[in-house]
Amino acid sequence: MSKLPNLSGKDVAKKLEKIDFVFVRQSGSHMILRREKPSKMTVTIPDHKELKRGTLKNILRQVGISVDEFLKL
Numbered sequence: 001m002s003k004l005p006n007l008s009g010k011d012v013a014k015k016l017e018k019i020d021f022v023f024v025r026q027s028g029s030h031m032i033l034r035r036e037k038p039s040k041m042t043v044t045i046p047d048h049k050e051l052k053r054g055t056l057k058n059i060l061r062q063v064g065i066s067v068d069e070f071l072k073l
Helices: 009-017 053-063 067-072
Strands: 022-027 030-035 041-046
Touching (some): 009 041
Antiparallel strands (some): 022 030
């Protein structure tokens, strides 16, 4: 398992858009992304300059991809 990189919320959102997530709206400092297929899913990403590694790990767990798969995006 690879080490999690330091990424901003916008960088994470751009990578998730490659796997069919679409930016829906922003509520304060949180971006809401949604995916319709294969299963309907909504993910909230903080729009911070640098996400904490635990936060990024939880986002990846919600989406259902590993760190290695995420880094290949």
